[in-house]
Amino acid sequence: FTIAPSISTKTGIYTFEIVKALTKELKPDVVILIDSLSCKKVNNLLKTFQINTVGLTPGCEIGNKQPTIDKHTLSVPVLSIGCPTVINLKDINREFQEDKVLTLKDIDIAVKKCADIIAFSLNKVIHSNLTSNEIIFLTKK
DSSP: OOOOOOOOHHSSOOOOOOOHHHHHOOOOOOOOEEEEEEEEGGGGTTTOEEEEESOOOOTTTTTTTOOBHHHHHHSOOOOEEEEEEEHHHHOOTTOOOOEEEEEOOOOHHHHHHHHHHHHHHHHHHHTTTSSSHHHHHHOOO
């Protein structure tokens, strides 16, 4: 089961509220969160992945901090996966005082590639009996 809750400024609903309600209703064994991240170095944009079991706090790096989504708040183990897609201009130019979030011009293409990497990796772990070629074949659109 997957959801893409969008951003709270668009929906008026925090991601936490959606995930908590669904977790309560569906009672999953684990919740896998995938989110975009902010980074401090330009060289890390869309080139690193963060994987952890401590959860995440949506929007905290871009001034839109939301409630933390973790094992404590959901009462179920959480696996968080993220890839940095934005950087604050302050992290590039220390003289800049205003919060301005930057991303790449072709961000949609880059995010698609990151999504493919994450999806393949999760399928490889969850369906360990399948070969890489079988996963690629089964997930082609």
